[in-house]
Amino acid sequence: MVAGIVSYGGYVPRYRITPKEIGNVWGVDGEAMGRSLGINAKSVPSPDEDVITISVEAARECLRKVDVAPTDIGAIYVGSESHPYAVKPTATVVAEAIGSTPVMTAADFEFACKAGTAAIQACMGLTLSDMIKYGMAVGSDTSQGAPGDALEFSASAGGAALLIGKENLIAEINQTVSYTTDTPDFWRREGQQYPSHGGRFTGEPAYFKHVMSCAKLLMDKAGSKPEDYNYAVFHQPNGKFPVKVGRTLGFDDKQLDAGMLVRSIGNTYSGAVLLGLCSILDRAVPGDRIFMVGYGSGAGSDAFDITVTSGIKKLKRAQTIEEMTKDAKFLDYGTYAKFRGKIRMRGD
Amino acid sequence: MRGVAIIGVGETQFGELWDRSFRDLGIEAGLKAIEDAHIRAEDIDALYIGNMSAGKFIEQEHVSAIVADYAGLADSHLPTTRVEGGGACGALALLQAYAAIASGLHDIVVVGGAEKMTDVGEVKAAEILSATADQEWETVFGATFPALYAIMARRHMYEYGTTREQLAAVAVKNHRHGALNPVAQYQKEITLETVMNAGMVADPLGVFDCAPLSDGAAAIVMCAADRARKFCETPVELIASGQASDTIALHDRRDLTTMDATVVAGKRAFHRAGLTPADVDVAEVHDNFTITEIMAIEDLRFVKKGQGGPATEQGVTALNSKISVNTSGGLKARGQPLGATGVAQAIEIVRQLRGEGGKRQVTDAEVGLTHTLGGTGATAVVHIFRRVR
Numbered sequence: 001m002v003a004g005i006v007s008y009g010g011y012v013p014r015y016r017i018t019p020k021e022i023g024n025v026w027g028v029d030g031e032a033m034g035r036s037l038g039i040n041a042k043s044v045p046s047p048d049e050d051v052i053t054i055s056v057e058a059a060r061e062c063l064r065k066v067d068v069a070p071t072d073i074g075a076i077y078v079g080s081e082s083h084p085y086a087v088k089p090t091a092t093v094v095a096e097a098i099g100s101t102p103v104m105t106a107a108d109f110e111f112a113c114k115a116g117t118a119a120i121q122a123c124m125g126l127t128l129s130d131m132i133k134y135g136m137a138v139g140s141d142t143s144q145g146a147p148g149d150a151l152e153f154s155a156s157a158g159g160a161a162l163l164i165g166k167e168n169l170i171a172e173i174n175q176t177v178s179y180t181t182d183t184p185d186f187w188r189r190e191g192q193q194y195p196s197h198g199g200r201f202t203g204e205p206a207y208f209k210h211v212m213s214c215a216k217l218l219m220d221k222a223g224s225k226p227e228d229y230n231y232a233v234f235h236q237p238n239g240k241f242p243v244k245v246g247r248t249l250g251f252d253d254k255q256l257d258a259g260m261l262v263r264s265i266g267n268t269y270s271g272a273v274l275l276g277l278c279s280i281l282d283r284a285v286p287g288d289r290i291f292m293v294g295y296g297s298g299a300g301s302d303a304f305d306i307t308v309t310s311g312i313k314k315l316k317r318a319q320t321i322e323e324m325t326k327d328a329k330f331l332d333y334g335t336y337a338k339f340r341g342k343i344r345m346r347g348d
Numbered sequence: 349m350r351g352v353a354i355i356g357v358g359e360t361q362f363g364e365l366w367d368r369s370f371r372d373l374g375i376e377a378g379l380k381a382i383e384d385a386h387i388r389a390e391d392i393d394a395l396y397i398g399n400m401s402a403g404k405f406i407e408q409e410h411v412s413a414i415v416a417d418y419a420g421l422a423d424s425h426l427p428t429t430r431v432e433g434g435g436a437c438g439a440l441a442l443l444q445a446y447a448a449i450a451s452g453l454h455d456i457v458v459v460g461g462a463e464k465m466t467d468v469g470e471v472k473a474a475e476i477l478s479a480t481a482d483q484e485w486e487t488v489f490g491a492t493f494p495a496l497y498a499i500m501a502r503r504h505m506y507e508y509g510t511t512r513e514q515l516a517a518v519a520v521k522n523h524r525h526g527a528l529n530p531v532a533q534y535q536k537e538i539t540l541e542t543v544m545n546a547g548m549v550a551d552p553l554g555v556f557d558c559a560p561l562s563d564g565a566a567a568i569v570m571c572a573a574d575r576a577r578k579f580c581e582t583p584v585e586l587i588a589s590g591q592a593s594d595t596i597a598l599h600d601r602r603d604l605t606t607m608d609a610t611v612v613a614g615k616r617a618f619h620r621a622g623l624t625p626a627d628v629d630v631a632e633v634h635d636n637f638t639i640t641e642i643m644a645i646e647d648l649r650f651v652k653k654g655q656g657g658p659a660t661e662q663g664v665t666a667l668n669s670k671i672s673v674n675t676s677g678g679l680k681a682r683g684q685p686l687g688a689t690g691v692a693q694a695i696e697i698v699r700q701l702r703g704e705g706g707k708r709q710v711t712d713a714e715v716g717l718t719h720t721l722g723g724t725g726a727t728a729v730v731h732i733f734r735r736v737r
Binding site for chain 1: 364366367466469470547
């Protein structure tokens with residue numbers, strides 16, 4: 001018996017800002033910055049959106065596609081590094097909003113950008129051990145970039161929810177492996193508004209080492225090769241890293257393109273690899289095999305080998321991720337700064 | 349004074365070595381130099397370490413004792429001394445060792461230079477670098493190291509018509525040389541356009557006009573020249589050194605486009621060596637910024653004052669041209685782990701004079717020179733080396 005994906009749903013805020021607009025304010029060539037990062041625009045949450053609302057939107061999108069009783073969801077885990085509260089869970093609000101309470105368990109996860117994939121693994125364990133029928137894993141963020149920091153060009157908002165179970169699968173998770181070390185490449189301490197990062201240290205010894213090692217571990221365990229997969233999706237802090245890692249492993253751009261949302265919406269952190277997966281599932285057909293590797297700073301990777309089943313054809317039609325990303329409204333920096341709480345307003 | 353020879357050299361890879369510690373780097377370079385010299389631990393009389401700012405970079409002072417300890421030399425109770433003089437500290441450590449041997453105080457001395465710069469963020473690293481300028485009169489008012497060198501570059505452009513392209517030509521040349529150096533931080537050629545279009549740091553100096561932050565270590569074994577053949581088939585003699593100082597603050601200088609410390613250190617070294625700039629075949633000069641190399645080749649009298657830019661643009665200082673300058677890639681491409689710089693420069697000259705320059709070998713190199721600066725030119729050290737026949 002394998003665990004797998006029963007349904008999925010994503011949510012991307014409508015607002016966008018371009019690297020050019022950000023660059024104008026800071027006196028740098030934002031267009032060149034965008035080109036070098038491989039980012040054309042990033043999503044921006046509206047003032048009324050946070051990780052709770054984004055997670056609820058994603059969870060509702062997920063349930064809209066299937067006839068699953070919310071009370072059959074025995075666990076909801078929300079992975080994020082921008083939970084609105086330091087103490088008080090996001091997951092309980094999500095659970096209440098979709099009607100899964102009270103006979104269930106819920107918790108918030110944090111592992112930089114990979115808390116969502118960690119939640120998938122936890123849900124797999126609970127369903128495979130028959131402790132619950134379904135579990136919901138959410139990865140969602142309204143990530144922070146300090147004004148003027150390089151992060152400001154990429155840190156965006158979005159989230160996705162996966163319903164995990166053993167029955168009525170639209171995709172089977174054949175294997176999952178993780179690779180974890182203590183590598184301090186990116187951090188934010190309690191009470192700090194913006195994260196700190198180690199510049200180029202976030203690349204080679206952090207992202208690349210963990211994603212590459214985990215990807216190879218998965219292929220070893222699954223006995224698979226890059227050409228066995230129809231799609232591959234990697235955590236995407238920018239448009240360059242996942243392409244480099246994919247090409248190095250032997251994947252081609254055709255396998256990578258469907259999951260590369262970073263180009264149009266930026267880095268949605270905990271949402272990134274899950275939204276990429278959702279976008280792939282939007283177009284997948286039975287038999288398609290998907291290679292997915294998440295990454296979280298600090299640092300670790302979770303990798304998944306997924307095969308799409310015929311169940312995907314039974315899903316109800318909903319808005320696709322592509323439709324969501326195309327439904328965009330562009331902001332100027334001033335409005336963006338207001339939306340993101342970067343300027344102090346009356347009453348602050 | 350008796351003659352002094354270099355009988356062994358060793359260095360680490362230069363670059364952002366995140367998985368290596370200061371101790372680790374120092375020991376690797378030291379052991380390589382000792383192996384190269386074919387000496388035993390008990391042969392060593394003293395150790396001099398060039399290190400600029402371990403206290404700020406890794407919060408560890410007293411690094412001279414640490415390097416000896418971690419090299420397994422604690423039981424020998426060697427005299428170990430750390431030498432500091434801004435970015436010139438490695439070259440100054442070499443000078444201390446040279447004086448100690450020349451005077452007869454010691455026979456065999458190991459000189460090391462090391463810096464671990466990437467354990468702190470870039471902003472902190474820039475602050476540490478700037479601390480070699482005048483804290484009270486320059487940096488406290490916001491002058492950064494690149495800004496001070498940019499002032500020199502601007503004035504040089506004004507006085508002599510030096511162009512942005514001529515500055516860029518230094519970076520292009522040194523990257524071309526660095527591409528031939530297996531320990532260089534950047535082993536990649538770059539184009540003039542890349543330098544010209546790079547982001548601005550301090551007008552007119554862009555990102556590619558600046559040497560990087562680096563980790564690395566370098567070590568040299570020196571001994572009395574009359575004993576050199578016992579250890580080494582191809583000893584290289586350190587025939588003369590010159591050291592000079594100048595005002596710590598740039599605004600107190602006589603001339604913004606000339607580093608008088610370089611001029612005087614060069615004159616002293618050439619006088620002691622009985623040589624002229626025309627005798628030098630290969631030189632490693634301080635190029636923490638592109639303008640610095642242009643001023644150095646002028647102040648060392650390799651070219652006329654004001655001609656540094658055109659000379660570089662015309663290839664006068666390229667590998668195997670009139671004088672081969674920064675064949676290692678210089679601070680720009682080999683990297684600039686501050687304490688290691690002066691020692692690494694000397695190693696490049698030793699390799700060239702031994703004929704071990706590989707793809708970047710200067711043909712028939714007989715005489716070589718190193719030039720190392722502290723701060724914005726408040727300290728300058730020049731060493732002159734000759735192949736022993």
